[in-house]
Amino acid sequence: xxxxxxxxxxxxxxxxxxxxxxxxxxxxxxxxxxxxxxxxxxxxxxxxxxxxxxxxxxxxxxxxxxxxxxxxxxxxxxxxxxxxxxxxxxxxxxxxxxxxxxxxxxxxxxxxxxxxxxxxxxxxxxxxxxxxxxxxxxxxxxxxxxxxxxxxxxxxxxxxxxxxxxxxxxxxxxxxxxxxxxxxxxxxxxxxxxxxxxxxxxxxxxxxxxxxxxxxxxxxxxxxxxxxxxxxxxxxxxxxxxxxxxxxxxxxxxxxxxxxxxxxxxxxxxxxxxxxxxxxxxxxxxxxxxxxxxxxxxxxxxxxxxxxxxxxxxxxxxxxxxxxxxxxxxxxxxxxxxxxxxxxxxxxxxxxxxxxxxxxxxxxxxxxxxxx
Amino acid sequence: xxxxxxxxxxxxxxxxxxxxxxxxxxxxxxxxxxxxxxxxxxxxxxxxxxxxxxxxxxxxxxxxxxxxxxxxxxxxxxxxxxxxxxxxxxxxxxxxxxxxxxxxxxxxxxxxxxxxxxxxxxxxxxxxxxxxxxxxxxxxxxxxxxxxxxxxxxxxxxxxxxxxxxxxxxxxxxxxxxxxxxxxxxxxxxxxxxxxxxxxxxxxxxxxxxxxxxxxxxxxxxxxxxxxxxxxxxxxxxxxxxxxxxxxxxxxxxxxxxxxxxxxxxxxxxxxxxxxxxxxxxxxxxxxxxxxxxxxxxxxxxxxxxxxxxxxxxxxx
Numbered sequence: 001x002x003x004x005x006x007x008x009x010x011x012x013x014x015x016x017x018x019x020x021x022x023x024x025x026x027x028x029x030x031x032x033x034x035x036x037x038x039x040x041x042x043x044x045x046x047x048x049x050x051x052x053x054x055x056x057x058x059x060x061x062x063x064x065x066x067x068x069x070x071x072x073x074x075x076x077x078x079x080x081x082x083x084x085x086x087x088x089x090x091x092x093x094x095x096x097x098x099x100x101x102x103x104x105x106x107x108x109x110x111x112x113x114x115x116x117x118x119x120x121x122x123x124x125x126x127x128x129x130x131x132x133x134x135x136x137x138x139x140x141x142x143x144x145x146x147x148x149x150x151x152x153x154x155x156x157x158x159x160x161x162x163x164x165x166x167x168x169x170x171x172x173x174x175x176x177x178x179x180x181x182x183x184x185x186x187x188x189x190x191x192x193x194x195x196x197x198x199x200x201x202x203x204x205x206x207x208x209x210x211x212x213x214x215x216x217x218x219x220x221x222x223x224x225x226x227x228x229x230x231x232x233x234x235x236x237x238x239x240x241x242x243x244x245x246x247x248x249x250x251x252x253x254x255x256x257x258x259x260x261x262x263x264x265x266x267x268x269x270x271x272x273x274x275x276x277x278x279x280x281x282x283x284x285x286x287x288x289x290x291x292x293x294x295x296x297x298x299x300x301x302x303x304x305x306x307x308x309x310x311x312x313x314x315x316x317x318x319x320x321x322x323x324x325x326x327x328x329x330x331x332x333x334x335x336x337x338x339x340x341x342x343x344x345x346x347x348x349x350x351x352x353x354x355x356x357x358x359x360x361x362x363x364x365x366x367x368x369x370x371x372x
Numbered sequence: 373x374x375x376x377x378x379x380x381x382x383x384x385x386x387x388x389x390x391x392x393x394x395x396x397x398x399x400x401x402x403x404x405x406x407x408x409x410x411x412x413x414x415x416x417x418x419x420x421x422x423x424x425x426x427x428x429x430x431x432x433x434x435x436x437x438x439x440x441x442x443x444x445x446x447x448x449x450x451x452x453x454x455x456x457x458x459x460x461x462x463x464x465x466x467x468x469x470x471x472x473x474x475x476x477x478x479x480x481x482x483x484x485x486x487x488x489x490x491x492x493x494x495x496x497x498x499x500x501x502x503x504x505x506x507x508x509x510x511x512x513x514x515x516x517x518x519x520x521x522x523x524x525x526x527x528x529x530x531x532x533x534x535x536x537x538x539x540x541x542x543x544x545x546x547x548x549x550x551x552x553x554x555x556x557x558x559x560x561x562x563x564x565x566x567x568x569x570x571x572x573x574x575x576x577x578x579x580x581x582x583x584x585x586x587x588x589x590x591x592x593x594x595x596x597x598x599x600x601x602x603x604x605x606x607x608x609x610x611x612x613x614x615x616x617x618x619x620x621x622x623x624x625x626x627x628x629x630x631x632x633x634x635x636x637x638x639x640x641x642x643x644x645x646x647x648x649x650x651x652x653x654x655x656x657x658x659x660x661x662x663x664x665x666x667x668x669x670x671x672x673x674x675x676x677x678x679x680x681x682x683x684x685x686x687x688x689x
Contacts, residue, residue: 006478010464010471017466210462210523213426214479215448 003216007224011198012231025194029186029236033243036182040174040248048131050075051086051095056105061146065101068142074134087119096121097131109146172336175248180332181304182244186236187263187327188302189295191270192277195229196291199278199366208370218367222275222359229271230264237263252335258344259334265351266327272358279365302328323354376404379531379562380425385434387420394420395431396586402564404530407557409577410566411670417586418566419459422535425564426456439530452480455525459536461516462523465509469500469519472508473526480527487526494522497555514545521552525561532556534565538572550576570670582674589677594670601676602668607637607646610662611653619658623649631675639665 015021050069056062070077078095080086086098100117108114118135120128147155202208211221244250274291281287301308301319308319319325330347333339380402387395395417402408410418423429425436427447436443439453463472473494477487495501500522503515511519517537525532537553538546553576557563567573573580574594581591590597611619613633620630626649627638639645642665650663 002481003479006475009478010467010475013471014464014466205462206458206460207462207464209428209458210456210476211479212428213451213454213456214476215451216479217448 003214004220004224004227007211007216007221008227008231011225011228015228015232025190025232025235026239028190029240030243032182032185033240033247036178037243037247040178046074046127046130048075048096048127049094050077050131051089051098052077052079053081053083053086053098053100054079055083055103056101059106061106061109062101065142069099069135069138072134072138074130090119090121093121093123096127097135099135109143110150172251176250176252176336179244179248179250179252180335181328183237183240183263183331184266184299184302184304184324184328186233186240187266187270188298188304188324189270190236191229191233191267192274192291192295193288194232195225195271195274196278196281196287197284198225198229198275200281200284200287204284212370218370219363222362222366225275226268226271229274230267233267233271237267253338255334255338258339258341259331261348262327262330262334262344262351265348265355266324266331268355269323269327269351269358272355272362275362276358276365279362279369298322298324301325303332304328323351323358326350376406378402379404379406379439380408380564381435381437382421382425383435385421385424385431385436387417387424387429387431393586395424398434398583398586398588400581400588400591402531402562404562405557405560406579407553407563407565407577409573409580410564410583411568411570411573411577411580411674412566412583413568416568416583418583419535420586421583422456422533422564422566425450426454426533427451428456452527453529453531455527455529455532457521457524457532457534457537459539461508461520463508463516463520466507468505468507469511469522470504472519472523473500473504476523476526482527486528490526490528493528494526497559498522498552514541514548517541517545517549518552525556529561531562531564534563536566536568538567538569546572570674574670580670582670582677584674584678590673597670597673598668602670602672603638603676605639605642605665605667606672607639607642607649608662608664608666609635609637609649609653609660611635611658611660615658618656619653619660622653622656622658629675636666636672636675 015025052066052069054062054066066077069075078089080089080098083098083100086095086100089095090098097118097120100119102115102117105114105116116139118132120131122128144155147153199208202211241254245254273294277290277294278287281290299305301311301315301322302325303319308316308325311319326347330339330344333343337343378401382401383399385395385398386393398417398421410421412418420429424431425438425443427443427450436450438450441449441453443450463469464475467475470491473491474487477490482490491504495504498518498521500515500519503511503519508516508519521534521537534553538549541549550572553563553565563576565572565577577594579592580594580597581588582597583589590601592600609619609623610633616630616633616635619635620628623635623637629636637645637649646663646665650660653660
């Protein structure tokens with residue numbers, strides 16, 4: 001035990017003496033957090049420029065339509081005198097869509113056969129869908145109001161779809177969805193990058209010879225390295241959690257009695273993976289590149305940004321055999337869906353088993369390398 | 373040679389790297405309290421042999437016993453009995469000397485009390501006390517080597533293995549280091565060191581094994597080796613390079629050897645022979661830059677055994 005702690009203390013002291021390493025360990029979660037806060041921290045995360053071509057002239061109806069569109073909050077209107085000019089701006093991507101109120105729009109509204117033309121930039125299909133759905137919804141709601149006021153009777157839709165989004169606890173927004181994914185960053189990146197340097201650095205510097213010449217067993221070397229890497233990963237996680245709470249104030253279930261074991265096991269998986277890369281890499285540069293590549297590839301498989309259901313079938317299958325997927329899912333379930341210990345029993349078991357397997361592989365690789 | 377019990381026993385040890393026999397059937401023993409040297413040029417197999425003894429390398433054949441523990445069966449017991457100090461400085465630059473010593477102590481599970489005692493010992497015997505709290509990156513080369521040795525023996529091992537401990541040192545620091553090794557011996561330690569410096573081996577080793585191409589070519593007390601293999605005193609004749617071939621032809625009738633630009637002539641009566649050789653060469657138009665009588669050294673022993681020189685330049689080539 002003395003030797004395990006000795007290695008951990010030595011690695012931790014060395015970490016704190018390397019100012020650049022300390023800086024980037026803190027800067028990494030801070031930058032990621034600030035970036036995500038800037039993107040997802042707003043109440044309305046989307047706004048699009050829309051070109052308006054009003055061929056019907058200034059009427060009470062067209063004025064109220066344009067004022068209504070403006071007040072939706074997700075559209076910024078730009079008026080154009082003719083369609084050709086508006087289309088030029090659309091092609092130049094200065095506006096996302098061009099909405100034309102045709103001549104006679106006001107009159108046809110009273111005749112109940114009004115139509116408008118909407119041409120949307122198709123370079124981003126998600127944005128196009130948002131604009132189309134938003135404008136269609138606006139006109140449906142506008143017509144309801146128009147009908148009620150004009151005919152003094154309540155407009156009845158032929159079929160009413162009563163849709164509502166189900167939330168466990170409070171209503172969740174963008175930031176509530178993104179924060180659990182962000183907390184997976186240190187589990188994947190910090191843990192792997194930190195532990196990757198552990199063995200390969202000692203080997204490069206020659207100090208591994210000193211360790212190998214001592215009576216410390218290979219498993220204890222790995223445990224000592226793990227303790228130090230765990231400490232550094234915890235710093236990243238802590239910074240991320242604190243910043244998430246301070247900057248985003250997400251309405252999430254911060255059940256640390258469940259989050260801590262999942263994050264611990266997730267970190268252990270990442271660290272073990274890093275140690276394996278460390279034993280294979282021949283130079284710190286090679287090991288660092290390998291760890292970064294593995295982490296970048298894995299982030300798409302484990303459901304950090306989007307549910308793995310979005311992935312093609314073969315990628316989903318691959319994602320399901322990656323232990324970190326269970327950590328990401330469990331963190332999301334705890335924080336968003338108020339999962340209980342029973343709900344996360346499978347991820348806990350999976351992560352425990354995978355940690356043991358990965359450490360087994362790490363020990364074999366380390367022993368094989370030192371006995372060469 | 374010290375009369376004590378055998379502390380290191382090596383029997384028919386072999387280590388191959390493909391076709392290359394790095395260690396080829398080596399056998400020797402080291403007695404408790406002895407300072408034992410492995411002398412040979414680079415590539416002779418000294419470092420491989422030492423790394424095997426320290427459990428850093430596997431071996432293909434043979435048997436190694438250290439402090440009565442079989443290396444194959446009890447590698448961790450063997451490692452705990454040895455303090456290994458390799459050529460390179462294995463310290464962490466960003467940590468202080470004390471922190472480095474503490475780390476080394478933790479590898480051997482030393483308790484606080486023992487650690488404190490050993491730090492005091494290192495300060496007294498190895499002189500690390502004056503820079504204990506300095507970061508390694510701030511130390512001079514000599515200080516680093518002393519700290520490196522202190523870290524290697526922090527666990528108070530009975531055996532200290534030093535791989536080329538003074539390579540690259542200037543003569544003053546080299547002598548200081550020899551004194552440190554003598555101090556360790558005076559403290560009851562068994563020292564096994566490798567070197568390609570014949571003076572070092574002569575100065576501090578009680579017995580020397582001369583290694584060449586993975587084998588032990590000779591093993592004994594330096595004095596005995598010099599006397600039995602190095603022969604008696606000889607004449608060292610140094611002539612201009614342009615006249616070397618001619619001088620060699622003229623001296624052929626004597627028992628002579630040419631190594632680099634020096635001609636060594638065996639001499640039973642060196643004073644008489646010096647005049648004779650000098651006059652004979654001069655009569656043939658060869659004028660010696662230098663003729664002197666030299667006592668045999670371990671280098672002569674090596675030359676006799678291998679036919680080549682054992683200088684640092686040679687070894688580093």
